[in-house]
Amino acid sequence: MSGKGGNKQGKKQGGSKGGKQHELAITTRAEDYPKWYQDVVRFGELAEPAKVVKGCMVIRPHGYAIWEKIQRDLDARFKNTGHRNAYFPLLVPQSFIMKEAEHIEGFAPELAVVTHAGGQELEEPYVIRPTSETIIGHFFAKWIDSHRDLPLKINQWANVMRWELRTRMFLRTTEFLWQEGHTAHATHEEAIEETLQMLHVYGDFAEEVLAVPVTRGIKTASERFAGALETYCIEAWMQDGKALQAGTSHDLGQNFGKAFDVKFQNEAGDLEHVWQTSWGVSTRLIGGLVMTHSDDDGLVLPPRVAPIHAAIIPIFRKAHEKERVMEAAERLKEQLSAIDIAPERARYRDFLEVVIDDRDMRPGAKFYDWERRGVPMRIELGPKDLDKGQVCMKMRVDTPACSGKQFLPEAEFLGSVRQRLLDYQDALLAAAKARRAANTVTLDTWEEFEATFAGDESKFAWCHWDGTAETEAAIKDKTKVTIRCVPLEGQGPAAEPGTCIFSGKPSKQRVLMAKAY
Amino acid sequence: MSGKGGNKQGKKQGGSKGGKQHELAITTRAEDYPKWYQDVVRFGELAEPAKVVKGCMVIRPHGYAIWEKIQRDLDARFKNTGHRNAYFPLLVPQSFIMKEAEHIEGFAPELAVVTHAGGQELEEPYVIRPTSETIIGHFFAKWIDSHRDLPLKINQWANVMRWELRTRMFLRTTEFLWQEGHTAHATHEEAIEETLQMLHVYGDFAEEVLAVPVTRGIKTASERFAGALETYCIEAWMQDGKALQAGTSHDLGQNFGKAFDVKFQNEAGDLEHVWQTSWGVSTRLIGGLVMTHSDDDGLVLPPRVAPIHAAIIPIFRKAHEKERVMEAAERLKEQLSAIDIAPERARYRDFLEVVIDDRDMRPGAKFYDWERRGVPMRIELGPKDLDKGQVCMKMRVDTPACSGKQFLPEAEFLGSVRQRLLDYQDALLAAAKARRAANTVTLDTWEEFEATFAGDESKFAWCHWDGTAETEAAIKDKTKVTIRCVPLEGQGPAAEPGTCIFSGKPSKQRVLMAKAY
Structure with a gap:
């Protein structure tokens, strides 16, 4: 990292203890979901168990x-x-x-x-x-x-x-x-x-x-x-x-x-x-x-809650290149840091937070590192980019609007970066909604219900329920599934009567059922 | 109060329990200083003792x-x-x-x-x-x-x-x-x-x-x-x-x-x-x-930490006046609320917080109420002011730049309000420095020292000290006075040798002595 004050945080984030973690892969979701979650939190340096204080x-x-x-x-x-x-x-x-x-x-x-x-x-x-x-x-x-x-x-x-x-x-x-x-x-x-x-x-x-x-x-x-x-x-x-x-x-x-x-x-x-x-x-x-939002590469953060919006990775081989690239990186950082992405209504400011990663490491290892921290935007800056007056950028997650590396004239990049981040925010929400939709089912028989929630499996299931605590308890007892909520209007399928998935008794509307944290 | 959301706080501040306090006067500093402090905190609605939880x-x-x-x-x-x-x-x-x-x-x-x-x-x-x-x-x-x-x-x-x-x-x-x-x-x-x-x-x-x-x-x-x-x-x-x-x-x-x-x-x-x-x-x-900063009328707050910067008191006698005055008050509030007094360097916003006090009370009681809360600026707005296109304002504490009520054309007022508040901020610091200077003494004899700190009295006293814990303890024991600090360079009298005020032994520089909280 370079620059004053705030930049130093980068050093901490990529310090030697962090360095050790580079060799450790994140467990995949398919392999072991709870372990994946722990790894994402740990390698993203969000938190760690206190151990010496129970459960903290x-x-x-x-x-x-x-x-x-x-x-x-x-x-x-x-x-x-x-x-x-x-x-x-x-x-x-x-x-x-x-x-x-x-x-x-x-x-x-x-x-x-x-x-x-x-x-x-x-x-x-x-x-x-x-x-x-x-x-x-x-x-x-x-x-x-x-x-x-x-x-x-x-x-x-x-x-x-x-x-x-x-x-x-x-x-x-x-x-x-x-x-x-x-x-x-x-x-x-x-x-x-x-x-x-x-x-x-x-x-x-x-x-x-x-x-x-x-x-x-x-x-x-x-x-x-x-x-x-x-x-x-x-x-x-x-x-x-x-x-x-x-x-x-x-x-x-x-x-x-x-x-x-x-x-x-x-x-x-x-x-x-x-x-x-x-x-x-x-x-x-x-x-x-x-x-x-996170994936098997680690944390994914929407820009509105991301502590760091962009990581600039200077690319150079020779000493004389370094000075030129670092100067350009500092200039770019300064320009980006003046961009405010707070919503119109906000009475606060939300300036872009940008780090320059000048650690003595291979660029690939740096990419990996910032990915794990969920930083929405990565910027690579090398002598060739400077010669061409361009910026090479990539979003943490591919979206329909921005997939893979993009090479953009610097002015165009600076003029569009705010909107790119807001589009990325929207794309993450859309992707999350799509995943949820793909994993939401409407169930009408107890056989379907048992199959849906077999073993550790869970989905969002809209089911009829007879409204009694007995049925609720019996379902939980048999399947660990709980009634998450009776939806407000417009939050689930339109309310229409049916018969309870468990008891077969009359029901007024479907409720949301799932296993839960 | 009028308007939505944020304004409702005013109602709370001036509710019936608050109303009861109008009849209670703040103890003066001269009368009982610790009681004055309690009263300022209590009537300013800053805090109250929890009682049911010891010392909280x-x-x-x-x-x-x-x-x-x-x-x-x-x-x-x-x-x-x-x-x-x-x-x-x-x-x-x-x-x-x-x-x-x-x-x-x-x-x-x-x-x-x-x-x-x-x-x-x-x-x-x-x-x-x-x-x-x-x-x-x-x-x-x-x-x-x-x-x-x-x-x-x-x-x-x-x-x-x-x-x-x-x-x-x-x-x-x-x-x-x-x-x-x-x-x-x-x-x-x-x-x-x-x-x-x-x-x-x-x-x-x-x-x-x-x-x-x-x-x-x-x-x-x-x-x-x-x-x-x-x-x-x-x-x-x-x-x-x-x-x-x-x-x-x-x-x-x-x-x-x-x-x-x-x-x-x-x-x-x-x-x-x-x-x-x-x-x-x-x-x-x-x-x-x-x-x-506070005085015998209650809390005084510098604008940079004041939760409310200005209270608008609508003045009217007849129903038809009310509507006109309230409309003007709302408009003025909106204009003031768009003014940001954050320092240049700040990456946060500090918009003016303004309340309109439309409670069913005499204007005088309202003035009194906002004074006790330390609100820096009071604005009176009546039909006559509207006719003249003017604003009547008064700062909580008179300063050299702004003393008593000021009648200003509305545009001039709006154009100058930011600077007025910053000047008020500076004036409060200057006044505090002047009071401290008037109560800071340089003492050279033990007789002077004992006189200065007789009874409950205290001042800021620059005195020579021999550097030993024994002398420090003896002074504290006899007078309750402690060494507040050995000043950093430029923070007290220039360092020059002398003799300890208590022991008469050699001393390298004066230290700051006072009774303390």
Whole structure:
């Protein structure tokens, strides 16, 4: 790498420990899908298991930079919809968790408990927040008196902890980073409207920024958040056919309002409990991003979340060529770095991030390296290109619009690079949608169902279900398949009656079934 | 408030619970300085004590928005100097803290300990990170092999916990938010250079963004970070004459490198321990910001960290006036919101944030309300202003350039508003410097010293010190005064020899003494 400051990151990314990994191949998806996922995360330097802290991971710079881009875009969407950020304590009095009956049942087994502090045993233990409905409910009660204090719309970016037995980087870790929105409203109607609004914020974000197509729907009672009346979700399709719950939005009704006595005086002067919502997405999104786009060569990133948009590989044999090529590379980098690919609506900037890879390695090894990091665009720059005034570029993944190496006059390249990246973004979404479509089936018989979900197999399956918890449990028990969601209108096949795939009883509409992470 | 989304925040800020506070006056500084600070934080709706979680606070939206602005600007400075963000586990194995002898001594008494998780007692307890040198040292050892892996320059934005006995919002809380930089280098020179670079990043940020003048210097051995060879600091002067340590940067030498066996192969092929640094600032900066600028009317905020830059107060008596005034207010808000006051160098945007306060309250009560929130600019807009095509504006604090109400033609106002805010920023820094200068003294006799620091009194005092820990301890014991720092060149009186103010022994240069938070 060359240049100042920011460029040095390249050195780190391609340092000697990274170098060792060049000799290790990524396991293919066909060979061992879970191992492939681990390899992509590890060789892409997104994260690694902490090991010394049970079920935790270290999010490495390349992975954290993706999280920062996720945060920036989502945060702007939250603010556009009238939410403000705040910060509540990490520790929650143990008694708080016990105030909402279903909440206890859902979270008690997963709590990490602080029993000692400042050299003494505590009178009442604290738990590390698994989620913050309880502690925030406590403060809402202090802040809300009147209908004039409503709606109250808060979001928090924070770490939370759930002591899970089986963990997997990004997808399920004991500590994870997330945002949790918490709002209070005067009417149930308004709370439902908020719940749905935030579900669509998540869905739009997933598709527009992560290029991850999602199905928007409602969870069945058994998959509902502990303490909610209704849980809405976005479900993404992973390349092994499994579903990933990528975000949830909960209509909490008055459950927490009653547990924490959050009351307001309505316009008529009567006291009522508030209607609440909560909604969250986490670093799990990065796991979904990885499993949606990556291939057997490693990570693939859409430009809107890529920490590095382009890697320039200077090509030279002789010392006198080096100087000339490096100068041109620096100039090109500077020009590219002034290009802003933020959407029109954005009140933030999204300048292209470009690295020049001048490590003492063969160009082929460098190509390999940046591929594994999912960098959307590679630029090769050699004396011949300079003589011709051209740029040689290649996208990480071939798309209909741009396949293989392209040789472009420099001015044409610079004039088109923004649009090329946006087209690449669209192409990744289209490709993901096509893969999902090819792996989505409509099933009508139990024989088809069993064949579809034999062994470790999974697809997205639209099936009729009789609406009972018994049938849901029996299907899960026999096949590990769960009902991912009852789709919102337009999110699945048109609602029409049929008969349950398992029980043969009447059903109103098809639901989305799949094995899940 | 009117308009969509973002505007609704205004309703919250001025809701009925906020309304109650109108009747409560802020305690004056002269009356009770600590109470004044609490009142400014509380009535400004920056934060409130959590109470149910010992020593913690809830950072309310107006306070958290300041932290977001701090983060955004600092983060850009960190990235410009070649650092990348990452995230390490919240929990640290208890044994890790015990690996560096001085580190144990410094932090063991303040630890919060997790002994149970997932319903079981843990084999080895975890502590909640009080700071992350140990866990990060562990990972540095895994990531560093060769001189080609160095320098490794990481930053983390995180929450940390130190079980303090006496807490005060923002200044000292058991949990706080901060950033901690951690770097590893091949040589001690390079580590020292990094330590100093980051000290100056902090110093420049404090002065340019927070408008808080600071003194840059070196801590004495007794005030050093537990495990460091040398601690550099920025010290800010508070309005009660006390000092606030606002940021620190540590030369860790090879102490943690040895404790966690972080070795690299140098160019000659020999194994050496790395040289490390760490540096941090926290939500404490918000406390310093409050105590630097605020007055007896409440919070005062420099525009670069103000969550809201201007409040428009529509003035009308009759219904038909209302519509006209509100339309004009919306138009003005839209025009102001398109103005970006980010510095030239910034790769982020800093658009003006404007609220229209259309609550059903007297204008005077609204003025009062926005004053307490430190909003830099107030705009009154009534039918007469519209007739004249003018805007009536007033800055929160009078400055030489802009004192009292100003009536300006709308176009002139819009054309000058960016510069007005930047001038206001400069004026706040100049005023803070002037107050500090007026309260900084050079003392040569112990009698003067005792008089200066009698009772609760404090000033910034430049005094000779004989360089011994005994004298330092004796002075602290007798007067509660501590040595804030040995100033870097140009940060205090020119270095010239003298005699210690306490012992009369020889001294090489004056040091900064004050009582401190």
